[in-house]
Amino acid sequence: MTRPMAEESKPHAMVSMYLTLMRTSIITQFQYRAATYFYMIGMIVEPVIYLVVWSTIARSHGGSVQGFTPGTFAAYYIVWMLVRNVNIVFAPFFWEWRIKEGNFASQLLKPVHPIHYDLGEFAGGKVVVIILWLPIALALALVFHPSLDPSVLQCVVFFFAIWGAYLIRSLVLWALGLITFWTTRASAIYEAYFLSELLLSGRLVPMQLMPKWAQQLSWAFPFRWTFAFPITSLTGPITQRELLEGLAMQSLWIGVGTLLVAMVWRRAVARFSSVGG
Amino acid sequence: MQQPSAESGVVVEDLCKTFKVPVREAGLKASLSSLFHRETRDVAAVDGVSFSIQAGEVVGFLGPNGAGKTTTLKLLSGLLHPTSGRCSVLGFEPRARPAALLRQITLVMGNRNQLQWDLPAMDSFELNRAIYRIPRADFVRLRDEMIELLDLGDLVNKPVRNLSLGERMKVEIAGSLLHQPKVLFLDEPTIGLDITMQKRIRTFVADYNQRYEATVMLTSHYMADVQALCKRVIVIHHGRILFDGELASLADRFSLDKTITARLADGEEVKVSAARSEIAAATSKLLGERDVVDLTIEDPPIEDLIERLFSSEQRP
Numbered sequence: 365m366t367r368p369m370a371e372e373s374k375p376h377a378m379v380s381m382y383l384t385l386m387r388t389s390i391i392t393q394f395q396y397r398a399a400t401y402f403y404m405i406g407m408i409v410e411p412v413i414y415l416v417v418w419s420t421i422a423r424s425h426g427g428s429v430q431g432f433t434p435g436t437f438a439a440y441y442i443v444w445m446l447v448r449n450v451n452i453v454f455a456p457f458f459w460e461w462r463i464k465e466g467n468f469a470s471q472l473l474k475p476v477h478p479i480h481y482d483l484g485e486f487a488g489g490k491v492v493v494i495i496l497w498l499p500i501a502l503a504l505a506l507v508f509h510p511s512l513d514p515s516v517l518q519c520v521v522f523f524f525a526i527w528g529a530y531l532i533r534s535l536v537l538w539a540l541g542l543i544t545f546w547t548t549r550a551s552a553i554y555e556a557y558f559l560s561e562l563l564l565s566g567r568l569v570p571m572q573l574m575p576k577w578a579q580q581l582s583w584a585f586p587f588r589w590t591f592a593f594p595i596t597s598l599t600g601p602i603t604q605r606e607l608l609e610g611l612a613m614q615s616l617w618i619g620v621g622t623l624l625v626a627m628v629w630r631r632a633v634a635r636f637s638s639v640g641g
Numbered sequence: 642m643q644q645p646s647a648e649s650g651v652v653v654e655d656l657c658k659t660f661k662v663p664v665r666e667a668g669l670k671a672s673l674s675s676l677f678h679r680e681t682r683d684v685a686a687v688d689g690v691s692f693s694i695q696a697g698e699v700v701g702f703l704g705p706n707g708a709g710k711t712t713t714l715k716l717l718s719g720l721l722h723p724t725s726g727r728c729s730v731l732g733f734e735p736r737a738r739p740a741a742l743l744r745q746i747t748l749v750m751g752n753r754n755q756l757q758w759d760l761p762a763m764d765s766f767e768l769n770r771a772i773y774r775i776p777r778a779d780f781v782r783l784r785d786e787m788i789e790l791l792d793l794g795d796l797v798n799k800p801v802r803n804l805s806l807g808e809r810m811k812v813e814i815a816g817s818l819l820h821q822p823k824v825l826f827l828d829e830p831t832i833g834l835d836i837t838m839q840k841r842i843r844t845f846v847a848d849y850n851q852r853y854e855a856t857v858m859l860t861s862h863y864m865a866d867v868q869a870l871c872k873r874v875i876v877i878h879h880g881r882i883l884f885d886g887e888l889a890s891l892a893d894r895f896s897l898d899k900t901i902t903a904r905l906a907d908g909e910e911v912k913v914s915a916a917r918s919e920i921a922a923a924t925s926k927l928l929g930e931r932d933v934v935d936l937t938i939e940d941p942p943i944e945d946l947i948e949r950l951f952s953s954e955q956r957p
Contacts, residue, residue, distance in 0.1 A: 475740035
């Protein structure tokens with residue numbers, strides 16, 4: 365008999381798994397680079413519409429709206445584009461497809477939690493997105509002249525904040541997607557989530573321009589920590605204290621998301637295993 | 642039937658799996674009433690199944706479509722939780738899906754693709770290396786071994802989507818065995834493949850079983866697979882076991898006639914069916930009455946035996 369295999373240590377194996385997942389995802393993305401570029405071009409439309417609308421309003425109000433000039437709006441929405449692309453994760457709508465295709469069953473047969481596949485694969489895709497975003501951002505900067513002058517600390521916090529946003533959305537939307545195990549008609553719940561996110565995240569309108577009550581309410585949800593905070597951490601205006609508070613809130617939501625996934629996952633798998641797949 | 646034992650690779654005791662299936666009648670009225678009251682009925686996919694498989698044994702798991710074969714394999718690999726009864730694989734309870742068990746088993750389903758569709762299989766192999774924590778040197782050795790045994794050649798460097806069904810199945814099997822599993826659940830691994838490819842996969846499974854002393858549980862509609870690989874078969878129908886024993890003893894159990902084929906001097910071929918107890922008499926009669934130049938006596942085709950078994954619906 366051939367000798368039994370030894371095993372790599374767990375931390376080393378996890379790092380290796382993530383790097384491999386990211387690598388395979390990057391290879392896949394580059395295989396479809398034309399499709400990825402078209403997708404990115406599609407992604408420009410939303411922020412550019414917001415940018416044009418708000419810049420026009422600012423000019424008609426004598427050059428600024430509550431301190432936002434066309435230049436700061438340009439900075440906000442160009443950075444918005446990067447943040448938005450990084451915080452795109454496995455959407456709850458696709459869980460049904462995943463189960464029907466049999467991908468989920470094959471992941472359950474592997475000795476790692478399936479969430480690692482999504483985290484690793486999507487993270488790899490982000491590397492491609494960032495590379496493709498750079499020339500688009502440069503072109504938009506030439507057209508819209510953003511006012512952007514971040515400090516070194518802001519740049520460092522931004523780096524962590526976009527990945528924090530990625531993790532929060534991954535975890536929360538993963539937990540939400542697990543509803544599929546009880547009903548495949550959960551679209552209304554997902555829509556309610558995405559509508560709330562649109563309004564309370566800084567995606568549609570910078571949070572500073574929202575009513576005071578909406579700004580306060582947004583603290584109770586994960587949304588602003590996945591859009592407004594990472595964007596503002598780079599574009600400002602933001603104090604050092606707010607930067608640290610933001611990172612702390614992101615950490616808190618990552619903890620909440622992890623807990624949510626752990627709780628719902630156990631029940632979802634039991635459900636899957638009792639009804640079949 | 643063999644008794645379950647603790648030393649077995651796989652032990653199944655009175656295993657049941659019942660699914661609740663919605664009952665829907667056609668028409669608007671039924672559709673409206675289902676909004677308020679949803680009727681369901683219980684369907685027993687696996688109904689009190691017991692068997693054990695010794696480590697290193699290759700067992701054919703036979704049954705018509707919907708007999709409960711795949712459900713049983715899913716229960717044994719932890720994808721489904723049993724409604725009642727118990728099962729253990731390598732001493733682990735599959736329902737808890739412990740990582741230590743998942744690292745030692747594999748479930749290959751002929752109609753499901755587990756490799757990354759857009760990438761060469763080599764990239765999926767690399768991913769499996771990381772997931773199963775296979776040290777680099779072992780991985781390279783095993784991968785090259787699989788490539789050689791399955792005659793994969795350059796196929797592993799082509800995107801999976803560009804491979805034919807048979808080629809895909811071969812790389813699928815290689816990818817599923819890189820972690821050197823001790824228990825293989827193979828669900829129709831040769832489905833849709835041509836004869837040559839079926840034979841290649843059969844030879845590979847037999848070789849893997851010998852080389853790694855792996856336990857293999859195989860479902861297949863191709864009797865050639867079963868005859869080539871399995872001394873023992875378990876036959877399941879309507880979720881119940883109809884037969885568990887040596888493949889060779891199936892014919893004895895049903896006492897089907899044997900076929901005597903004789904080629905005569907003038908080139909004519911004569912076929913005579915006779916009960917087992919009358920074979921000797923029928924043969925000597927044929928040899929005495931006709932000018933026979935060649936003669937063979939064959940057991941009935943295994944397909945006929947299985948068909949007889951299903952139609953008899955007997956419990957062992």
